[in-house]
Amino acid sequence: xxxxxxxxxxxxxxxxxxxxxxxxxxxxxxxxxxxxxxxxxxxxxxxxxxxxxxxxxxxxxxxxxxxxx
Numbered sequence: 001x002x003x004x005x006x007x008x009x010x011x012x013x014x015x016x017x018x019x020x021x022x023x024x025x026x027x028x029x030x031x032x033x034x035x036x037x038x039x040x041x042x043x044x045x046x047x048x049x050x051x052x053x054x055x056x057x058x059x060x061x062x063x064x065x066x067x068x069x
Contacts, residue, residue: 012065
């Protein structure tokens with residue numbers, strides 16, 4: 001998504017996180033969902049060169065947004 005984002009564009013995603021149930025997710029079978037660590041997606045966005053990265057967690061979901069310079 002970041003690759004096709006135009007300069008000045010904004011990206012926003014909502015993803016599931018392990019939250020406080022992190023240890024539990026490790027023992028359950030893989031159901032096809034990817035659970036991200038608390039800062040994992042924000043760090044990925046920054047590594048891709050996006051700026052103004054903001055994250056907000058709500059229970060077991062995380063909202064992440066950023067801009068392409």
